[in-house]
Amino acid sequence: MALLITEKCINCDMCDPECPNDAITFGAEIYEIDPDKCTECVGHYEKPTCQSVCPITNCIIIDPERRETNDELLEKFVTLQGLA
Ligand code: SF4
Numbered sequence: 001m002a003l004l005i006t007e008k009c010i011n012c013d014m015c016d017p018e019c020p021n022d023a024i025t026f027g028a029e030i031y032e033i034d035p036d037k038c039t040e041c042v043g044h045y046e047k048p049t050c051q052s053v054c055p056i057t058n059c060i061i062i063d064p065e066r067r068e069t070n071d072e073l074l075e076k077f078v079t080l081q082g083l084a
Pocket residue numbers: 003018019020021022023024033037038039040041042048049050051
């Protein structure tokens with residue numbers, strides 16, 4: 001599953017520099033996650049680091065439109081690393 005930043009975002013910029021896949025950028029009004037780059041931190045960390053650093057509860061959620069298995073996320077990680 002890719003993650004999704006909701007309208008609760010206060011643009012604090014804590015998550016952007018922590019993403020190992022450079023998936024987070026500042027969008028039109030709030031920060032956004034590129035679902036093609038988000039591996040839910042699979043391949044890097046045990047849990048999503050953006051969720052860990054975000055100071056707002058339930059601000060970053062699982063994107064219901066982008067449900068992926070762990071194997072699919074690992075495959076995405078390998079592709080992003082240029083190892084595929
Ligand atoms: S879950 Fe990990 S890869 Fe996805 S946006 Fe957050 S920090 Fe980046």
